Amino acid sequence: MLDTPGFVEITPTADIRVARHGNRAKCLQRLIRMDLPVPQTVALSFDTVRGIAEGHLPDLATLIALFEGQPKLLSVRSSSEAADWGGPNAVLNIGMNDRAHAWLSNTLGEKAADRIYLRFIRSFAIEVMRLDEEAFAEAETPAIARDVYEAEIDAPFPQAIADQLAAVLRSMARAWEGTSARLLRQAQGAPADAGLGLVVQRMAQGMGPGQSGAGVVQFVDPATGDPQVTGRYMGQSMGREALRRREKAIYLTRDPRGASLQEMLPEVYTELLEIGARCRERLREEMQVEFTIDQGRLAVLDAVRCPREARASVAIATALARDGIIPRAEALLRVAPGTLSHLLHRQIDPAAERRVIARGVAASPGAAAGRIVFDSAAAQAALARDEPCILVRRETTPDDVRGMHAADAVLTERGGSTSHAAMIARGLGLPCVTGATGLTISYRNRQVRLPDGSTLTEGDVITVDGSSGQVLSGKVATNEPALDGAFGDLMAWSDAVRDIGVRANADTVADATLSRTFGVDGIGLCRTEHMFFDEGRLTVMREMIFAETGPDRAAALERLLPMQRADFTELFGLMSGLPVCIRLLDPPLHEFLPSGPEGVQALAEALDRPLSEVRARIDAMQEYNPMLGMRGVRLGIALPEIYEMQARAIFEATVAAQAAGHDVHPEIMIPLVTAHREVELVKRRIDGVAGAVRDESGTDFRYDVGVMVETPRAALRAGEIAETSAFLSFGTNDLTQMTYGLSRDDAGRFMSAYVNEGVYPEDPFGTLDIDGVGELLLLGASRGRKARPDIVLGLCGEHGGQADSIAFCRLAGFDYVSCSPFRVPVAKLAAAQATLMASKHAAAHKPKA
Structure with missing residues (x-):
C-alpha cells in the first residue's frame, strides 16, 4: 500500500475518513473489510481535489502504477462527505485508447471492444470536455467518434492514460466548485465550503464473453420499505446502464413478465442476497449495490444508501431498530421530522406526469x-x-x-x-x-x-x-397516506425520549379526536371564534354585535351560551385527563359581519332592520388597521359580557364533564395582552363567574387563567403579567408580525426577494427568528419565571411544529409547544431528536474524571 499526501489505496487498514475522503470512499473500505469482491480502489482527499481545481495535480504516474493488470482501465466516482450532497457523474473506462482497443478485441471480441471505446470517447467528449452531445449522436464507430472529437477540439484524442485521467480529475474537481453545484448541495444542507473526494477504481468489465453484464440491486421496496429485491441486470453492459435502458434489461428475481438473473445465474443471485444481508448488518443500513458479472464472476463496484420515499424511510429505520441492528435512538435521528408530513396526507404519485x-x-x-x-x-x-x-x-x-x-x-x-x-x-x-x-x-x-x-x-x-x-x-394521480406499524413505533419511541410536551391547536371535536389519535399531551390553543361561524350561531353572533346596550348584548349571548357549553363539554370529555387551553374571543367583531351586498341584504332580513341602517353600522365598525384595533383583551374590557358568557360556558361544561366522570383541567387564555392591568380586570370577572357557577352547581372545580404573549410589550413586561397568570403562552405568529412590522398575509409578495438578498436568512413566519423574536421569548420566559417560578411556559404559534423552534423552546425551559393536529407527529419526533442531540452534546462535553 502506498500512502501519499494526495491519495491512498483503500485497504482494510488504510486511514480513510469520511471527513477527509468522503462517504463513498469510507463505504468502499467497509465493503473491502467484509471481504466482498471490490476492485482495487484509490481515494483522493478533499484537499487533493481542491488542489486539482486550482491546477495542482497529484503524482499521477505513481497513482496509475498502483493498478495491476492489462489493459489499465479505470473509473472515477465522486465521494462527498454526505451521500445526499451529490457530486459529478462517474466516468468509466479511462485508459481506453488504440492499444487497449486492440487488446480487448483479442480477448473480448472486436464488437465488445468497439462498444467500450465508442462509449468512452463519447463520455470523455461530453462529460469531460463539455462538447455538444448532438455532434456525437450519429457516430457509430470509434473511428468516426474520434474524428468528430478531433474536429471539434482541433487536437488529437488523448491516448495516454495519464492525460485522460488528468482531464477527468480536473473536470470533476472544477464542476464541484461551480456555482450550480454549490447551490444544489447547499439546498441539501451542505456548508458552502464542503469538500469533494474522488475514488479511482480499476474497471470490472461486464462486456466479456459468456455471462457478463452489469446491474443494480437493492433489497427493500423504495416506496414502502418492505423486504423486496428490486433492480435490473443487463448483459454486455457497464455501470448503471441496466436502469437507464430498462427495455433491454432483465429482472433480478423470477418474474412472469420475462427472464431473470435468478433463473440465469442462481449462484450469483444467491451471492447477491448474502451481500445484501451482510451490508444491512455490518453497514447498519439498507444499501443499493452496483455490481458487474465477468464470465460468471461477481464484482461489487459500489454500495450507496438505497433511495427511498417518506414511508420507506420510516419503515427502514424502525425495522433496523426492531432487529437490533441500530438503537432506537439512532432510528429516531435517522428520520427527518418533515418526512412525516408525507405520511399523514395524500401525495402526488411520483410516477405521475405533472403540468405545472x-x-x-x-x-x-x-x-x-x-x-x-x-x-x-x-x-x-x-x-x-x-x-x-x-x-x-x-x-x-x-x-x-x-x-x-x-x-x-x-x-x-x-x-x-x-x-x-x-x-x-x-x-x-x-x-x-x-x-x-x-x-x-x-x-x-x-x-x-x-x-x-x-x-x-x-x-x-x-x-x-x-x-x-x-x-x-x-386531475393528477395521488397516493393515499400510510400510518402503519412503523409510524406507530416511531411515535411511541419519540414519546419515551422527549422531555418537552407537545399539544395541539384544536378548535373542534374533529381536531381534538385526531390529536388524541396522535397521542397529544393536551390542547394548547382552542380558538373559540371558530365555534361561531356555523350558520345558526353566526346569526345570533351578529345580533349581539348589533345590540345597542349591555342587557341586549347579554340577551343575545344567552342564546349562544348553551351552544358554547355543549362544545366545551364534548371537548372536555374527549380530552379527559389532559389540559385544554381555551382562548377567549380574539378577532375584531367586523370579521363576523358580511361584506358583499347579498350578505348585507340577508343580514338586514334576519335582523328585521332597514338595509341602510345595517350597512351604516357595518361601515361604522370598520377600522383602519383592525388587527391592531379593538380585538382580543380589548373586547373583553370594552364589552365584558362576551368574556363573561364564554367563562360561564367553560365552567358549566367543566361541571357537566366532571359529573360524567371525566378529569377536567381547563386553562383560560386572555389574548393580545399588553399590560398587567388588563389581566387583572379580565381575571377578576372570570373568577367572579367561577364563584357563581360553583354556588349554583354545588360543585368545586379547578381552572387556570393565563395570557397569550403575542405583543412585544407583553414579552418585555412578562414579570408583572406573571403575577396574576398561571401560564404564559407565546403566540409567535402575531409576535413575529408585530416585532418585524410585517403583515403575515402580505409578506409573501416580497419575502423571497428579502431571503435571496440576504436581508433575512429565512422567512420569519416559516422559521422562528431566533435572534429577534427568540430574544423576546427568552426575556419573557426568564422574567415570568423569576416573578413566578411555577409558571407554565408554552409556545402556540405555527412555529410549534418546526424542529429548530422546538429545540430552542426546550433549551429556553418551555414546558410545551403546540401546533396544528397534523403537525403533532412532526413536533413529537423533532422534540425527541432535540432531547437526544442535547444528551449527546452534554456527554461529549462532560469533564473527564
Whole structure:
C-alpha cells in the first residue's frame, strides 16, 4: 500500500475518513473489510481535489502504477462527505485508447471492444470536455467518434492514460466548485465550503464473453420499505446502464413478465442476497449495490444508501431498530421530522406526469384534485353532490371557514405560510397553496387568470400540491397516506425520549379526536371564534354585535351560551385527563359581519332592520388597521359580557364533564395582552363567574387563567403579567408580525426577494427568528419565571411544529409547544431528536474524571 499526501489505496487498514475522503470512499473500505469482491480502489482527499481545481495535480504516474493488470482501465466516482450532497457523474473506462482497443478485441471480441471505446470517447467528449452531445449522436464507430472529437477540439484524442485521467480529475474537481453545484448541495444542507473526494477504481468489465453484464440491486421496496429485491441486470453492459435502458434489461428475481438473473445465474443471485444481508448488518443500513458479472464472476463496484420515499424511510429505520441492528435512538435521528408530513396526507404519485400551471407558497402539505369554486356556497354545494372541489380565493377570511371545511384543497392569490388560509388549512389537514405568483382572480367573471395569460373558469379541474407549492393542470394521480406499524413505533419511541410536551391547536371535536389519535399531551390553543361561524350561531353572533346596550348584548349571548357549553363539554370529555387551553374571543367583531351586498341584504332580513341602517353600522365598525384595533383583551374590557358568557360556558361544561366522570383541567387564555392591568380586570370577572357557577352547581372545580404573549410589550413586561397568570403562552405568529412590522398575509409578495438578498436568512413566519423574536421569548420566559417560578411556559404559534423552534423552546425551559393536529407527529419526533442531540452534546462535553 502506498500512502501519499494526495491519495491512498483503500485497504482494510488504510486511514480513510469520511471527513477527509468522503462517504463513498469510507463505504468502499467497509465493503473491502467484509471481504466482498471490490476492485482495487484509490481515494483522493478533499484537499487533493481542491488542489486539482486550482491546477495542482497529484503524482499521477505513481497513482496509475498502483493498478495491476492489462489493459489499465479505470473509473472515477465522486465521494462527498454526505451521500445526499451529490457530486459529478462517474466516468468509466479511462485508459481506453488504440492499444487497449486492440487488446480487448483479442480477448473480448472486436464488437465488445468497439462498444467500450465508442462509449468512452463519447463520455470523455461530453462529460469531460463539455462538447455538444448532438455532434456525437450519429457516430457509430470509434473511428468516426474520434474524428468528430478531433474536429471539434482541433487536437488529437488523448491516448495516454495519464492525460485522460488528468482531464477527468480536473473536470470533476472544477464542476464541484461551480456555482450550480454549490447551490444544489447547499439546498441539501451542505456548508458552502464542503469538500469533494474522488475514488479511482480499476474497471470490472461486464462486456466479456459468456455471462457478463452489469446491474443494480437493492433489497427493500423504495416506496414502502418492505423486504423486496428490486433492480435490473443487463448483459454486455457497464455501470448503471441496466436502469437507464430498462427495455433491454432483465429482472433480478423470477418474474412472469420475462427472464431473470435468478433463473440465469442462481449462484450469483444467491451471492447477491448474502451481500445484501451482510451490508444491512455490518453497514447498519439498507444499501443499493452496483455490481458487474465477468464470465460468471461477481464484482461489487459500489454500495450507496438505497433511495427511498417518506414511508420507506420510516419503515427502514424502525425495522433496523426492531432487529437490533441500530438503537432506537439512532432510528429516531435517522428520520427527518418533515418526512412525516408525507405520511399523514395524500401525495402526488411520483410516477405521475405533472403540468405545472402556477406556483406559490407550500402552506399546508398534501395533494388533492377537484373542480374550481370561488366561494363557500359553491364549495358546500359541491360537497352535497359528493364532488371534490378546490376553493380559490384572493385571500381567506373567517367567513370562508365553512367553504374550507367543504373543500378538498385551498388556493389563494395572496398570503404566506402563516396567513389565515395556511393556518386553517393545516388545522383541517387540507392541502393549501398561498400567494400563488402571477395568479389573478375575478369573482365577477368566475375566472382565474394564470401566469401564462390563459384562464380557468369555475368547474375546471386542477390539482393542488401543498407539499411543493405547485398547482397542476387536471386531475393528477395521488397516493393515499400510510400510518402503519412503523409510524406507530416511531411515535411511541419519540414519546419515551422527549422531555418537552407537545399539544395541539384544536378548535373542534374533529381536531381534538385526531390529536388524541396522535397521542397529544393536551390542547394548547382552542380558538373559540371558530365555534361561531356555523350558520345558526353566526346569526345570533351578529345580533349581539348589533345590540345597542349591555342587557341586549347579554340577551343575545344567552342564546349562544348553551351552544358554547355543549362544545366545551364534548371537548372536555374527549380530552379527559389532559389540559385544554381555551382562548377567549380574539378577532375584531367586523370579521363576523358580511361584506358583499347579498350578505348585507340577508343580514338586514334576519335582523328585521332597514338595509341602510345595517350597512351604516357595518361601515361604522370598520377600522383602519383592525388587527391592531379593538380585538382580543380589548373586547373583553370594552364589552365584558362576551368574556363573561364564554367563562360561564367553560365552567358549566367543566361541571357537566366532571359529573360524567371525566378529569377536567381547563386553562383560560386572555389574548393580545399588553399590560398587567388588563389581566387583572379580565381575571377578576372570570373568577367572579367561577364563584357563581360553583354556588349554583354545588360543585368545586379547578381552572387556570393565563395570557397569550403575542405583543412585544407583553414579552418585555412578562414579570408583572406573571403575577396574576398561571401560564404564559407565546403566540409567535402575531409576535413575529408585530416585532418585524410585517403583515403575515402580505409578506409573501416580497419575502423571497428579502431571503435571496440576504436581508433575512429565512422567512420569519416559516422559521422562528431566533435572534429577534427568540430574544423576546427568552426575556419573557426568564422574567415570568423569576416573578413566578411555577409558571407554565408554552409556545402556540405555527412555529410549534418546526424542529429548530422546538429545540430552542426546550433549551429556553418551555414546558410545551403546540401546533396544528397534523403537525403533532412532526413536533413529537423533532422534540425527541432535540432531547437526544442535547444528551449527546452534554456527554461529549462532560469533564473527564
